[in-house]
Amino acid sequence: MTTGGLILTGWDWEPSVLIGCGVLVFLYWRLVRPRRRREFALFIAGDLVLLLALVSPIDSLADEYLFSVHMVQHLLLVLAVPPLLIAGLSREFVEGLLRGPRLARIEQVCARPLLAWVAAGAGFVFWHTPLFYNAALAHEGVHIVEHLTFLITATMYWWPLLHPMEESRLSVGKAVVYLFSASMLNTVLGIWITFAPLGSYPAYIQPKDTLGALSLIRDAWGISARTDQQLGGLLMWVPAGLVYFSAIVAIVARWQSEAEFCEVIEPQTGERNGR
Amino acid sequence: MRQVTSALESHSPLQHGILHVTIVTLVIMFLIMVLVFVLLVAASLRYRQGRRPGEPDQNFGNTKLELAWTALPLLLLVCLFILTVIAMRESDPPVASASGADPPPDIVAVGHQFWWEFRYPAEGFVTANEMHIPAGRRLLLRIEGFDVIHDFWVPVLGRKMDAIPGQPNEMFFEASEPGEYGGTCAEFCGAEHAWMRILVIAQAENDFQLWIRQQQSLPPAPSEPEAERGAQIFRTTSCGVCHAVNGVSSGRLGPDLTHVASRQTLAAGRLVNNPVNLEAWIADPDKYKPGSFMPNAALSEPDLSALVRYLETLR
Amino acid sequence: MSEVRVALPTIRKLEEIGKRTGIFGWVSSVDHKQVGILYILTALGWFCIGGIEAALMRTQLIVPENRFLEPYTYNEIFTMHGTTMIFLVIVPVLLGFSVYMVPLMIGARDVAFPRLNAFGYWIYSFGALLLYFSFFAHDAPAAGWFAYTPLSEKPYSNLQGMDFWAICLVIIGIGTTATALNIIATVATLRVKGMSIRHLPLFVWMTLVNSFVILGAMPALNAACIMLLVDRQLYGHFFNANGGGSPVFYQHVFWNFGHPEVYLMIIPAWGMISELIPVFSRKVIYGYAVVATSTVAIALLSFSVWAHHMFAVGLGHTLDSIFAAASMLIAVPTGVKIFNWIATMWGGSIRFTTSMWFAIGFLLMFTIGGLSGVTFAVVPIDWQVTDTYYVVAHFHYVLFGGTALAVLAGAYYWFPKITGRMLSEPLGKWHFWLTLLGFNLTFMVQHSLGILGMPRRVYTYPNIPEWNELNLISTIGTYILGISVLIFLWNIIYSARRGKIAGNDPWDGWTLEWATTSPPPVHNFDDVPPVKSARPLWDLKHPEDPDWLRKSKKARAKKGR
C-alpha cells in the first residue's frame, strides 16, 4: 500500500458520525440562522474538522496503527473543534437561548471556570491513562463515550473564553491563568507519555493491520513503535502547548490593542515639582 | 601534523546535508542582518535631530505593517524548519530500522577522562585515540561514556554525539575518501578536556584490512636485551594495572598499549609519538597533561629508557 | 487599582531613614532607591571581577599551548566567570534598575514590601560572597556554569567547590525570587491613579512579565541544585548511572531553568531600550501593544524550548525536531521587537546621546546574537557547533551585545536621575566606540573559531594556524574591552562628583520618574502628575495633542461604528 492509496481508501464512513455532523449543521442552520458569513464559515469549519478527525484516514490510523495520529485526533477534538463551533454561534442566538431560565441555569453551572477547567483536565487525563485508553481502543462503545467526553468537556472549557457575549468572557488576567494552568497539565501529561515505558499502549506495538498499511508505516515512513509513542507525547507536550500559548498571546494582544476610553476633560496643568 | 577540523568542509556523505543547510541558513541570516543594518543606518542618517523643527509626528503604529513583519519571518522559519528536518534525516539516518532490527555496532567509542577508547567488537581488539575506518563504507558507531559525559566530534565527518554514562548513543559514521581527520571531545569533562583529541584515519579497504590484521596480531616478543629488560619493568611496576598489552597485562583504566608504537600521537593528541616524547611523557606526565590520571612512575633514567625501548617494539 | 497613600508618620519615618548617612544608613536602608543603587553597584563590582576572570582566560588562550594558567585553575576561572556574570551581575543589575525605577515609573512611594526588598539584596550579596569564599577554601567550582552531572558529582569533583556552587545558587535564587515577588505585588497594587496596566511604561511591563518568568524558572534551578546536593552530600543516586539515575535528567531540569534564564536576562533590557529609543527619537513607541504582547509570547515560549540545549545528547529526531520548531518560533516575537524599535526611530528626530549610541549598538549586536541563535534551532547546525566557540560567541552577542549594551544605555539614561549629575558625554563616546570595537574583535572571530572546530572550555589548544590568529585577535579585543570598562568606571567616579548638574528632566522624558527631582526625595513624589496614558509627561507637555485624547477618539470611533 502507498501513502496515496491509504489516503484514498482509509476513510471510514461511520454512520453515527455522519449523522451527528449532519444534525449539527442542520440544527445550526435552523436554530442559529447564521447571518454573518464569518460565523457561518467558522462553524462549518469546526464541523468539517470534526468530520475529518472521525472519518478520514486519521481515524483509521489512530484506531489501529499510530498512537501519535490518535493524539492528533484527540487534540483536534479538544483544541480545534469546540473553539470553532463556539465561534460560529451568533450573539443573538445565545442571548435568545439564555433568556430561558432553565438553560441559563445550566449555562451558569457548566461555564463556571473552575468546574469547566477541572472537567476538561480530568477528562483528558483520565482517558489517556493506559487502562482507560486501551479499554477505549478495545471497545467501540467506550471509544464513542471517550470522544463525546472530550467534545463536551472541551466545549465547557472554551466557553468562558469564547463566549459569544463578550461581556460574559473571562477577564484577561483570569483567562491567562486559566489557559496557562491547562497548558501545564497538558505538558505534564505529554512529558509522561513521551518518557513512559513502551508497553503502556500495547495495541500499537503489534498492530492488527487490517488495512495492510503496517509495512508502509514502518518502512516507508520509518515510524517505529518507540518513535510513535514519543511523537504522540511530544505532540501533546509542545504543539498543543503552543495552541494554549497562542490563545494567551491572542487574548493579551487583543486586550492591549483595545483603545482605552478616557473621559475627555481638559488636562490639568498640574504643578510639576521642579525644584 | 595538519588536521582538517572545519565544520565548513565535508569528507563524508553524512556531512553533506549539514554543510548544505549550514550555508543556506548562514546566507539567510546574513541577508536579514544586512537588512536590519541598512534600515538602522538609514533611520539614523535620515532622521537625525535638527533636520525638521519641533517634535516629529507621533506615529502609534500600523497593525497591518506589524502583522506583515510577524508573518514574513514566520513563513521563512517554516521553510527553514522543513530544510532542517530534511537535513536531519540525510545527515543522521535512523540507526535501527523502524521494524525493530537493531544491528550490532562496528566500532564502540568510549570516552574516558581524558582519552578515547575505540573497540572493534567484531574484530576483537581495542585501540585508543586513533580510529581507523575504511573509506567509503558506512559504519555503525556506538558511543559510550565511561565516567563523565564526553562528546565525540569529528567536524568534517558529520554530527557530534554525546558519550553519556548509562545511555549509549548510536550513529552512522563514514568518510568518503582516505585521509586523516581531526576531532575532539566537545563536552567539558574535567581538567584535561582540552587534550582529548580524536584522530580518524580513513584508509582504502585493503589498507584497512591490513591494519586490522596488524592490530589483531600480538606484538613480536622483544628480542634485544634492553627491550626485554623494559618488558620486565613493565610487568613488575604498576603499568599493567591500568594499561593492557595483549599477552602481558589486561588493565582497562588507561589506553590499550598493545600497538602503541604504531600510533601517531601520545596522550590523546598532546604529543607527537616518538621515543623522545614517549620518554618525556612517562618521566613526568604532569608536565604535559596536569590533571590526567597517568601517575609519575618515578623510574630511574636507565629503567625509563629500557621501558621506552620496550614500548617502541609494540607495533 | 488603588493608589495607596502612605500615611504621614510613614513618610516622616522614611525621611528620617533618608537622613541616616554613612555605612549604617546604607546597610539599614529599606528605601527602594538605596537598595537599587546597592544592587547596581554590587553588580558593577562583580562585573569587574568577572571581567578580570575573562581577561585571565583570554590571556591564557593568546597563544597555543600556553602555560600561563594551570588547567584546573583555568576551569575554575571559566566556571566562576559564567556563574558570576549570570547570577551576580546581569540578573542583579537588572533587578537593581527594576527596584529603583519601577516605583518611580508607576508613581509609588516605594515597593510593596520594602524590607523584603532589602532582604532580597542582602541575601544576594551574602550568596555572592559565599560563592567567592570557595576560592579561599582552595577549591572554586570547576565544572562549568551548568555543572553537568556526573562531572559535578562527588566522584569527579570531590572537593567542596560544587557544594559552594549549588548552595550559593539556591541562596541567590531566594533573593531573586523575593525581588520578583515584590515587583509583582508593587505593580499590582501601588500604581498611581489613572495608570492602568495598559498604561504601564514598557520597562515596567517587561519587568513585570520578567518577574513571572523568574517565578517559573528559579524553582527548576533550585530543584537541580538540591538534587545535586543530595547526591553529593547524602550519597543519593539522582544522576548516578550505576544506581539507575540518569545524568541527562539533570540536563532536563537544569535547562528547564536555563532557557527561561536566558530570557529573564534580556527582557528587562528590552524594557530599557523600549523606554529610551522613543525618548531620544522624540517619537512614541511604535506599536506599544505589539511590543508588549510579544514579550508575553517570548516569556511563554521560553519555557518550551529548553531541549535545544540538548540536541547533541541523542534524544532522537522526534524530540529534536519538535523542539527545533518551538525554538524557531521564539525568533518571531523577538524579530518583531527589533522591527518595532527601528520603526520607532523611523520618522523621528534622533538625538545621538551616548545613551542612544548604546541603544543603536544594542540593536546591531543583539540582531547578530538573535540571528546566530536561530542557527541553533536548525538542528544539524547545532550538531556541529554546539559546545564550540560559536556558542560562546552567540551568547556573548546576546548577553554582552544585548543585555550589557542595553544596561549601559540605561545607565547613561538614568544616571542623571539617580545622582543628579550627567555622565560625561565625551568620555561616554570613547566608552561606546571602544566597547563596540573591543567587543566585536573579541567575539566576532569566535564564531569562526567554533566553525573551525575549536571546542569551548579548553584551557589550551593545539597549534593550528587559523586558530592561533583568531585567538590572538580575540584576546586583543578583550584588552580593548577592558580599557573601555576602565573609562566607564572613571566616568562614573568623575561624574558622580563633578558632572554637569542634570536638573529634573535632562532628556525631556515622558515617564513619571522625570517628574520628580534628581535624585528623587525619599518619598519620591510630592505630587504625581495626572496619568491617563503610557506617557503622562508627554500629555503634560503637549496639552494640544495628548496621547489619551487620540486613544479616546479612536475608542469612540470604534464604539460608534
Place this chain on the structure above:
Amino acid sequence: MALNLFSNKSKILMSAFVGSDAVFFAFLITSFVFYHGSSKGRPNPWRDLDPATTGMYSVALWASSGTMWLSEQALRRKNPRRVRRWLELTFVLGALFILGQCLEFKGLFSKSIYPRTDLFATTFFTTTGFHGLHVLIGLVMLLILRGLIAGGFGREDYQIEGYEAAAYYWHFVDIVWVAIFFILYIWGTR
C-alpha cells in the same frame, strides 16, 4: 483590573510565591515518577512504605487546613478567643504530622534505608523531606501568628488580609501533600 485577582498585596505576594513553590515540588515529584522502576538494588523498594500509617498522619495535616480556615473565619468575625483556639489546634495537627514523619523516617532508618540506599529512597526522602521542611516552616509561621494574635493583631482589615495570606501557605502545603501522598504512597506502592 486584570492583574488584581487578589486585591491585597500580601495575598498577591503569597499566591505568586506559592505558585512558584508548586513548580519546585512538581520537579521533585517528577523525579520520583521518572525514576520509579529504574531503581537498582532492592527489588520492589516501595514495600517498606506504609501508606495506612502515613495516611492517618496525613488526615491530621489535611484536617489542619480546615482548622486554619476556621481560625480565619473567626478572625473575620473578630473573635480572638476562637482564633487562638483554632490556630493552636492547627499547630497541634501540623506538629502531629511532623511527628508522624519523624517516626516514619526513624522506622526506615532502623531498616537501614537511607537516601543513599538506592534511587527510590533518594527520590522518596528528598520529596517527602522537603515537604516536611515546608511544614516545619509553616509551624514556625503559625507560632508567629499566635504571638501576633496575642499582641492584639487582627483588628485592622489589612491585618486580616495578611493573616489570610499567611494561611494560603498553610493550605498550599496541605494541597501539595495530597499530590505527594497519592503519587508516592498510593500510585508508587501499588
